[in-house]
Amino acid sequence: MTLLSERPPATAVPRAARSPRRRRRGRLALAVLILVGVVALLGPLFAPHAVTDAVDIPYAPGSAEAPLGTDRLGSDVVSRVLSGGRSLLLTSLAVTGAVCVLGALLGMLAAWRRGWTDTLVLRLADVLLGLPAFLLLSVVVVATGRGTAGVALASGLVLLPESVRVVRAATLRILAQDYVEVAVARGERTVSVLGREVLPNLLPVLAADAGVRFLGAVTVVATAAFLGYGAQPPAADWGLMVLENRDGLTLQPLAVLVPAALLLVLLLSVNLLLDAAFPGPQQPAARPRPEPVTTVDSEAPGTPGSLLSVRGLSVESDDGHRVLEDVDLDLAPGELLAVVGESGSGKTTLALAALGHTGPGLRPTGGDVRLDGHRLLRLDERRLRRVRAAMCGYVAQDPRTALAPHLRVDAQIGEVLRARGVPKERWAERAERALLLAGLDRPHEVVHRRPHQLSGGQRQRVALAVALSVEPRLLVLDEPTSALDTVTSAAFLADLTRMRRETGAAVLLVSHDLGQVAGVADRVAVMDGGRIVELGPAEAVLAEPASERGRALVAAARPVVPASAADHEERTGDDALLRASELSLVRGERVLDGVSFALDPGDCLSVVGPSGCGKTTLLRCLAGLDAPTNGGIRLHGEALARHVRDRDPGQRRRVQLVPQDPYASLNPRHTVAAIVGRPLAFRPDIPAERQPAEVERLLAQVGLDPELGGRLPGALSGGQRQRVALARALAADPEVLLCDEVTSALDPSVATAVTELIARLRTELGLAVVMVTHDLSVAARLGGRVAVLHDGRIRETGPASRVLSRPEHDITRALVAALPHPARAAGEDGTR
CATH class of the missing domain: 3.40.50.300 (P-loop containing nucleotide triphosphate hydrolases)
Known part of the structure; x- marks a missing residue:
């Protein structure tokens, strides 16, 4: 059975939607950086005079022999500027390369070996970080002597500790991924695990870190030259030129300003290039509020008595993909509405839109969202935050990431209450009440724990308590039971039912499991392809689903009665396989x-x-x-x-x-073919020339089209990925x-x-x-x-x-x- 019909991951949210302005800045920065690099590396070839030739009196103004005048020695400023960047640039590049290679090796080693190796590496890094850079530079130069070699060594010692820590942190995150553990369980050698599984995913971090280290290297090397530690007279060096000619700044400012400007341009261009190539978390861009679609009367207040009213809501991605299409929805105070559907149906996008938010790369293109009369899609960011703070609570899907890992439970709740302006003397009372409402019977014990000290069910209840602490009128829950066992899930939903009856909060509950949520929901909305294809009382949807997607969800929710044909009692003999x-x-x-x-x-x-x-x-x-x-x-x-x-x-x-x-x-x-084919390298019965055919056979065996072998995992759906893991x-x-x-x-x-x-x-x-x-x-x-x-x-x-x-x-x-x-x-x- 082939699962090509499974919906692949939605392309609606681009990974790092870079603005045209950012791209233009990046191209300009790259062009400037190349120009400065050419001047620094090839400049000595075009210098009209030797850097030690005296062409005029010291600090002479510009002339035919010296267009930018002369420096304190009477040498041509143009010639010294053209010759003064090569040593700086080459030294900085050498330092950067050495620091990145050594930092990558030490960082990966510390993360991989843990224990005393990790402790030793981190303590050495801490010692170097604890020394002021100027002091470290001075000590090394005194020990090695003035010149490029000592400055390069000192620069490496200044920059190495931070590189080690960055690589170690990134490596620990990668080592926690399941594909690394599979490689370890498969028996891959350390070099293979680090080289095949870790390093390819570490390259973006290493590239960004290299840019940062290069900036640091340029700064330290130039500073050392300015302090007289680096290149020595009469050598030409931009930093040394600033040092030598500072006394004649009023007589011949170009001898100082030109090398200083080149240093500044070099640093700024690298900074802008890094910003363009490795953008940070994207802030939602200011966007005009969309006009409602013509088929919707956006001025209509919705169903009387509704707390939340959605009319004709449509959301598109930047590439034109329709994520939501003409969605209508009402939610009354105290009501629990379950939005169900498979992955990619638009459930989470609808839940976020109910809070006036769209994810990165998405934009509302029509319709209206009203929360207690407030038109959320028309509010500016400040007013929207005020409405959310006063009325809304949100619980994300994954209980492992819904809470800050370093904060205790009382601090998690206190952060939210502080943002809401609740007086601090009421925090303890509000936290205890919220934890009790969320079903945690001993709040005085829970408040002092951190997330890793809680079970999955407890973390989910704490996340709910954080949302409840602000006493919201609308509570949005995104797949709150997907990671919980049946007992914990049932208890969580029972507590949710009790909570909404006690508080009167309206609940919008997102789930892909109709069987779990139907027992607590007043109404069920079935989504498919960005549309609500069915909406009605839970009993009616379960008993007689009107849509094809509803019937499929009901069928999947029916309990399965196990057949006994293949069942047998446990063997007790000594010849068992495992x-x-x-x-x-x-x-x-x-x-x-x-x-x-x-x-x-x-x-x-x-x-x-x-x-x-x-x-x-x-x-x-x-x-x-x-x-x-x-x-x-x-x-x-x-x-x-x-x-x-x-x-x-x-x-x-x-x-x-x-x-x-x-x-x-x-x-x-790695491509699917590379992932599936890797274990074949450990089988002597499958020679290398047969491995591509064997990969195709394995993919077909698990119900996948062999043509998927050339794709990366990001282009596959969840079910397809799980089949690749089986293959x-x-x-x-x-x-x-x-x-x-x-x-x-x-x-x-x-x-x-x-x-x-x-x-x-x-x-x-x-x-x-x-x-x-x-x-x-x-x-x-x-x-x-x-x-x-x-x-x-x-x-x-x-x-x-x-x-x-x-x-x-x-x-x-x-x-x-x-x-x-x-x-x-x-x-x-x-x-x-």
Whole structure:
């Protein structure tokens, strides 16, 4: 089955929409920089006189022999200016190159090795950073002697520490990506991981850092020359010219101003070029408010009693792609409206438009958005911020990034209250009330924690509490349950229902899972292709969906009853393909506690449980990325080393990992063919000339058109990326497939297709599959066995058909009970 029909990532938001003015500045800066560089490097060839020739009296005015006059030695200023930039420029380039290479090596090494290596590198950098640059320059020059060599060394020591820190920080961010961990689990050498996976993604950072270091090098080298540390008389040097001729500034200002101007132009042109090539976060450009479309009476106030009213709203990207098209919507006080649809349907754009905002590269082209009578799209930025501050709360999708990682919970809430002008003496009261409303029963404990000390569900509730602390009348939630397990998700939605009843806030809830949100929503809006294709009461949409997209979402929301055909009890023999025995891992507290199971070829074990129970840690231990404290893992009866680097190549090849996030599991700098083909390099049975054909076969095996091999991951949809990750794992010819929440970031229909693909591969290839998931419907579709993990221990295990239909442990019963049931939500059981 080919998924070419999956919608690729929306091109509606360009990556760095650079304005024409910025591009013009960049081209001008490049032209000026080239001109100054030519003057500096080739100038000595065109100097009319030798730099030591005295052509006139000192500080003489301009003449035929010396158009710009002479300096303090009577030498021609033009000749000395043309000859004075080469040493400066070449020294600065050499220093920049050395600093960038050494900084990249030390920064990557510190990030990769961690431990004492990281500590040693950082402490040395801190020592150099703690020394004043002038003092360091003076000490080095005194030790090495005046001249270019000493200045170059001193400049490198001044610039190196910051370069090391920049590279280290960027490398740590890249090393956290799933595609790096897959390479490590595959057994790639350190040089290969850093060279293939890290360095290509580090190049933009290195390029920007090189520009900054070059600016610093020019500044330090020129300053050293001005101080008399660098080039010595009678050599020509722009910095030295400023030093030598400063006493004659009133007599012959050109001898000082011309070299100083060239230095200034050099620095400014590099600055402008860096600004054009590496723009920072884009601020929304001031734009005229759009005129309403002709079919909409924008002066109409909308439905009487509506808090939010959207009429004829259309949003386009800069390239003309229509993201929203003629959207009409009303939201009453105290109402919860769920906006559902697949990725790319326009849900998030609509949610942001309800706050008067459009993302980078997007612009409203028609329609009107009214919030309590305020026409948001017509307000200037200051008035729009005031309206939002007074009336709105927003909770972003990912609980991992919705909170500032360095701030405690009370500080997170305090920042928002300060911006709203709430007196500080009321902050504690407002924070406690908001945390209680968000479902956190012990706010006095939570307020002193940072985000990394909270579970996923707690982080999502804290993000909600931050929004609730300002007592909003409109609350916008973007996919608040996508990263949560069924129990946590159900509890969050229950708390949301209670909260809106207590506060009377209107809630706009964005989701791709109709089954989850229908039970709490008053009305449901189904979006497809930027339009609302269906809008009505939740019961009506669930019972009799009128649109094709609505019917597809309802079908995806129906609970799956597992079949028992492929289910069987766990083997207890010693000849199992994969066996884990009493695995335990302690990190301050016990994360895994005596986990044991066995798998045969073609078996499937779905590991389920609430967030924080140890599911992903178990998978990482099997992959060799985390080392268990106790216990053992055997493959074909042979013991596997605890760390993947200590396993032999055959063992690493036979156990393959498929990470959770399809957007982080593929290296964005490599093509699909390169990603899938890399594991083939470790297979002696596939010679190099056969590898392209094998890549095409693997792509077809996972339901992708082989023509996608030439694309970068950014041109693929989430489902396509996840299939590429599966193809990459299959390229190693594995016997065990470790899947970590591979459907959590996908739309229901795409998640179903990927689950069915894994089930088919399991049957056709005889793969043993360990599937970590919080979605019990995935376990039901895969069949096999289910292990319920809680607090690091397996509380219940058995065939999927039995565990999911007749759960025995309290944790299992809670997980099954939390499954969304569209029939119940539609009122078929007589309750609502």
